[in-house]
Amino acid sequence: MIQYPNIQDARIQPLNDFDVRFDADYVLYWMQQAQRAEYNHALEFAVQQANDLGLGVVVVLGLTDDYPEANLRHYTFLLEGLTETRTLLAKRGIKMAVRRGSPPDVALELGQNAAMIVCDCGYLKHQRIWRDQVARKADCRVVQVESDVIVPLAVVSKKAEYAARTIRPKIQKHLDDYLIELKPIKVQNSTVNISLDGLDLKRPADILAGMQIDRKVIAVSQFYTGGTSRAKKLFDDFIRSRLTRYQRNHNQPQTDDISHMSMYLHFGQISPLYLALQIKKADRPMEPAKDAFLEELIVRRELAANFVYYNTQYDSYQCLPDWARRTLSEHRKDRRTYTYSRRKLENAKTHDPYWNAAMEEMKYTGFMHNYMRMYWGKKILEWSSSPEAAFRTTLEINNKYFLDGRDSNSYAGVAWIYGMHDRAWPERAIYGKIRCMMASGLERKCDIQGYVDKVKTYVRKAEYTM
Ligand SMILES: Cc1cc2nc3c(=O)[nH]c(=O)nc-3n(C[C@H](O)[C@H](O)[C@H](O)COP(=O)(O)OP(=O)(O)OC[C@H]3O[C@@H](n4cnc5c(N)ncnc54)[C@H](O)[C@@H]3O)c2cc1C
Secondary structure, eight states, X not given: OBSSOOOOGGGEEEOSOOOOOSSOSEEEEEOSSOOOSSSOHHHHHHHHHHHHHTOEEEEEEEEOTTOTTOBHHHHHHHHHHHHHHHHHHHHTTOEEEEEESOXXXXXXXXXXXXXXXEEOOOOSHHHHHHHHHXXXXXXXXXXXXXXXXXXXXXXHOSSOOSSHHHHHHHHHTTHHHHSOOOOOBOOSSOOTTXXXXXXXXXXXXXXXXXXOXXXXXXXXXXXXXXXXXXXXXXXXXXXXXXXXXXXXXXTOTTSOOSOOOHHHHHTTSSOHHHHHHXXXXXXXXXXXXXXXXXXXXXXXXXXXXXXXXXOTTTTSGGGSOHHHHHHHHHTTTSOOSOOOOHHHHHTTOSXXXXXXXXXXHXXXXXXXXXXHHHHHHHHHHHTSSSHHHHHHHHHHHHHHHOTTOSSHHHHHHHHHHTTTTSOOOOOBTXXXXXXXXXXXXXXXXXXXXXXXXXXXXXXXXXXXXX
């Protein structure tokens, strides 16, 4: 263990003017976004501060029944991850309590005995509002530490970027400073024996049973189980067996040559920094595959974070660029050969077997291959009565079924369907100048029947285990 980790100054931002309180019992790390015990700059910062003050660290997470758009599927994955995180923290001498309640209230409650409150940094509106509430109401120092991206957003750019091509060089020029190891700091004062009320994470089923949440979207643990060790194992397998084929196959949905890290990243159970460093360290000579993966993990993912951070309308049709809304509006009266109700869509009952397979993958497993997400979204635009209604439907279904839904990537991905971060294409019916995708394109470019067959095996597995 080294004494101090690499926590770059730009990651650290005081959220209020209060001083550290000296008659305190611990440093509080209010965990919401980065739900992990390693490669977590906020956690290491809290440990460092606590050591300096002669205190220990307590971690708290507020589990609310009202988390925007969350359902049983999401809560199950979250609790699977938290159970492991709490155990790993205890091994480091850090007590973690998970408490029912609104996250800022829970943070403020335990913050009453804290020298300072350290928080991590999600970029969505409600997360920012929660942090503002804590910063305003706490009577100790509140410090935010950004650990969800490789390069802090404000270092990269002070505005919403147009596209991957504009943000790429701005990220790349800082990678040497930010793509660096983060070692755990030794905890000098353990808190594991202090007594704190919290939920019994050994009984996740009881916790879930006691919550007022939407249970219609069921858990998918037979496909994806939450937790840092599960994520690391999946990622090791990916590097060992499939990374070499990533560049060639990441647009081939019949294959599995992708990482499946998105849900672990979404819940903060794995760090993007850890993933990027593992890729860089991989010893086989496969630079194009590594570069292709890092392009998605860093450039595309951090473009999405930039989008939700600087475009406050990210969750509504109004977020789209003017040219995109204009062209879609000019084509709003175009004849639609097919229109489907939300129910038909969710039940995968369209005329298109490829689209239906994608919808089933999403519904039964909580995941969908990126190439099919693109096709899936484009067809909702084509089959809806208006682009505004299509946008709403796409986003709602996305966030309802995907384990990685409700993420910066969800908003950027859905907005991309409608022209965000893209350019104008030759004009055609309904789409106007928005890029379109056709079933014949899938047939030409990949083994789409292989994908349909793959999804059938998922559906059989899901039905068998239900
Ligand atoms: C309509 C639509 C909706 C989407 N909804 C979501 C969503 O709800 N949640 C979500 O996390 N992603 C979403 N994406 C982005 C992308 O499809 C997923 O991140 C990716 O498919 C996840 O699979 P993976 O982890 O195996 O990715 P890999 O190909 O292994 O890539 C590694 C990581 O890079 C990042 N990444 C990959 N592709 C993209 C991309 N196009 N944009 C931004 N980051 C990317 C992800 O964090 C991913 O985990 C959406 C894309 C589209 C077109």
